[in-house]
Amino acid sequence: MSCLLSIQDLRTYLYTRDGIVRAVDGVDLELEEGETLGIVGESGCGKSMTALSVMRLIPDRQGRIVSGKIIFKGYDLATLPEEEIRRIRGRRISIVFQEPMTALNPLLTIGTQIGEMLKIHLDMKKGEAETRSLELLNLVGISLPDRRIKEYPHQLSGGMRQRVMIAIAISCRPDIIFADEPTTALDVTIQAQILDLLGRLRKEFGMSMVLISHDLGVIAEVADHVAVMYAGRIVEYAGTEELFGSPLHPYTKGLLASIPRFDRDGGKIKRLYGIPGMVPRLSDLPSGCKFQTRCPIVVDRCRVEEPHLVELFKGHKVRCWLAG
Secondary structure (H helix, E strand, O other): OOOOEEEEEEEEEEEEEEEEEEEEEEEEEEOOOOEEEEEOOOOOOOOHHHHHOOOOOOOOOOOOEEEEEEEEEEEEOOOOOHHHHHEEHHHHOEEEOOOHHHHHHOOOOOHHHHHHHHHHHOOOOOHHHHHHHHHHHHHHHOOOOHOOOOOHHHHHHHHHHHHHHHHHHHHHOEEEEEOOOOOOOOOOOHHHHHHHHHHHHHHHHHHHEEEOOOOOHHEEEEOOOOEEOOOEEEEEEEEHHHHHHHOOOHHHHHHHHHOOOOOOOOOEEEOOOOOOOOOOOOOOOOOOOOOOOOOOOHHHHHHHOOOOEEEEEOEEEEEOOOOO
């Protein structure tokens, strides 16, 4: 496989009353053609901000990409003029947001919103766009597409709205699709259906996918590789099987230990493990390793010197002085 998207030392800062928030602070990632990359971590660790940075959807008045490169098909998306990035956004790289009710326009019908993408990026006429919109609704598993295409977002269930978001995202057959917490607020049955749908469409269209989630079970089932984020940084990266089987970073180990498990031998449910402390404020990060205030194996070096993300084993990278 060849590299489709390369993120190099990406830094995205937000400017607030409390100071500069380093939402994405030196992220390095690569996405291969046809691959599904999972990004996991607690809320506020920079997962969604990384996706928004690639899509160039950071509002100018709130923040900006201060350094780094986002290489896609030979272009650096971080420095492309706005007019050119609009041709790529939605057409070559698309996104499924975690809350479709706020992402969809409440004043426009479903058909109008899907049709807009087709008209803008594929230059389709009204009739062509309507026919294709019906095909897309049918493709993502929405029943009675002739009726749903005329309805508004509030008339659909949460699962249907998410399917509409997926229809919009795949309408132009993009190379990459970002799925940002696509199963949030959906019941377990609908979550499985949405994940199966994304997986099927990714294979059918030959897309690459970046799946962002705090649900380790979802990532384990879908992703080929996993990046674990903490305080705006990648702290561990590996193949899915290797990361879940042999985690190296204390934070990754803590996340895996916090998954509910049933003790088959004793027939009892084990007490849940919780990572001590709180995630540090991104506007006031500690010196040294950013996980050192919560780490169970912290040493003096961790408090004064920040580790680099290094490859300890083939394809397995970790940011920790004591790993291995």
